[in-house]
Amino acid sequence: MLQYAAQRLVQAIIAIFGVLTIVFVVMHLSGDPTLLLVPQDASAAMIAELRHQLGFDRPISVQYLDYLNDLAHFDFGVSVVQRVPVIDIVASRLPYTIELAAGALVVAIGFGIPAGIIMATVRGGVIERVLTAIVVTGQSVPTFLSGILLIFIFGVTLRWLPTSGSGTFSALIMPSIALGALSMSTFARMTRIAILDELGKDYVRAGRARGLSMEKIVVRHVLRNASIPVITIAALEIGNLLAGAVIIETVFAWPGIGQLAIQSIQSRDFLVVQLIVLLISVVYVLTSVLADFIYVVVDPRIRLVR
């Protein structure tokens, strides 16, 4: 168990390091922020001067080693655009993304899993068809489009919910639905497949033969066994939610790290982008490791050895 954990940890660090390096190289190779900071009538000499002052005229390898050195000392640097410590910028926006991701997860799980159970057990009725339609819509409509549609219907036409902004419960509803829709479909589909898979197994037939009711079998045994693949999905969906948040936060003017990432990529605010990437990759890796460990709790037959 311990050896397995250590192995996963090493893999995780290599993965995060790789992602950081790629992002660093790609961002630095395609141009520095100096050109975006100066007025457009600036002369070449002025641009060169500012570039020198900001340190972007140094070889990329030197900049990279400096960056790693700072990182090792937990120094995330100062934004060249905003001129404030990068850690403060990201920290001020992170709670918004956590709030939104939580809202979306509630939507996704709260609707997706019951829908999947119903679709697997109550088959061939109107309910199943309606649920299937919702699930298919959820997975096929792009998030930015569903976001704009929600704004148009519930914000502009019905005026039930605020069209943008943050800080109130009502402002959280639409972005959560828009962001959660895609994951909701994934949960519903995975739950349905997992349950159908279990229902075809011998122990279900044996249970039926022993005279147990279908409800009892489903609740006591099928759901528990079917939950394993669903938990994996849940963990991976957290990473996907963070990625989806980039678009949804822009549409709803939701001030999380997704919107910040877009703004910072556009303005070449390297250090901010790199810290966000670091954060997201850590979350990705941690959640997938977490999923592995939850397996054991749910199904002790699975052993964490290789």
Next chain:
Amino acid sequence: MKTGIKSAAVLLVALMASVAGVEAKDTLTIDLPNDAATLDPHLQWNTDSYTIYRNIFDNLLTRDTSGEIVPQIATAWNYENDTTLVLKIRDDVTFQDGSKLTADDVAFSISRIIDPALKSPQLSQFDQIATAEVVDPTTVRITTKSAYPALLAQLVKLSIVPKAYVEKVGDAEFNLKPMGSGPYELAEWKKGIETDLKANDSYWRGQPPFETVVFRAVPDVSTRIADLKTGKADLVRDVPPDQATSIENDPNTKLLSVPTERIGYLYINAEAGPTEDVRVRQAIAYAIDKQGLVDALLEGYGAPVNVLGATPIFGYTDAVEGYSYDPDKASELIKEAGAEGAKLEFLTSPSYPRAVVEAIQQMLNDVGLDVEISSSDQATFLKRRQGDPANAGSLAYGAWSCACQDADGIIFPLFRTGSIWAKYSNPQYDALVDAARSTLDEDERKDLYKQAYEILREDVPGLGLFQTYALYGAAKDLDWQPSPNEAMFVMDMSWQQ
């Protein structure tokens, strides 16, 4: 049942929010694409930062709605000689902490922005200034490195910061808690979300029109317009022309538009590729239907131009003839140059309107060229466009404004030999624009720019397409006349009685 309670709750919240909106009439809410990056007026020159901090600070000079340079902190100015400008400073201005604004603060502000240690991205706008010194408490003397006619136009953009306060708190703290002498002071800055300002009750020009002003960051244009229509915002910036009608048709909103100094233009590489041949460049000029672009893509919110400049710009001339739309002549010239089917790379980025780029591509393909669009992010686009001619593409669309309303800020950086934007060199042209930037005689400067524009007409290293209009969506009862330099001074706005 539960859903019923929930939707009732949602309705109640929405109702409360709308009631609050009615009561808060002394609050003005403005939606911008982004929040300010910095609030230190000497650190950042992006439009959103400028829009916000311009209301916290006073500038040395300003422009009236007709574009004339008029007093703000400076009441009068005169040239002692070609390189020495003396300005008189108002005696009745106080900063928001009650301290008096003096010549000391003005000289400090100039010295601060030209100090390389500050790393100001605006340095290039003020680098012709050698020194700024205090003569007496209400007089400042500015010395330039050489005669510099655009000095006053540049000083319009200089915000005055309080010397004592900046020195006391330091640059980093000043950025977070800025303090100026303007009509509004910072109430709260929720970085990346919104910036809240409150009225400076002792403002020297009188009581500001709203008790509080909220600038919100709303990146998506559809959301900004939805905010406007639902009353969540009173004023929104950067409305695309195709959304103009929907704002005009809504009974609660109105569209405000103003011709700006910003010019939509086409860069044509004169130093590499098929466009090195002047006949190909002239053919391109004949092939483009400027009026068509304005009518079809700008919905009429723009005006074709004859040169790379428009009426709000000093040095603009209507005496130089523009190219007429003549596709036949264009085809002929391309045949003559042997450039039929020549491949032209058209550089662009998402910052520029894709429809305009594609329309130009189509017009040029129609006359026998083979134009290929190559889109990248803005930093990559700039790196190529400003780099080596061989790698700078054949064409690029640009939207140019120096915010100085002077031809020196447009055609000098665009076409002067050695400038990062120029992929063109003509000693005769260089001599004219050099002379125009080193004399203070206005008539002589106008004549020099006219001659320069004539050379550009012949050589076509770039082509002025249209003057763009700034479009804003506003609440029906907001009274405001936007200005050609795209500034948003809240002091000039009010609710209609």
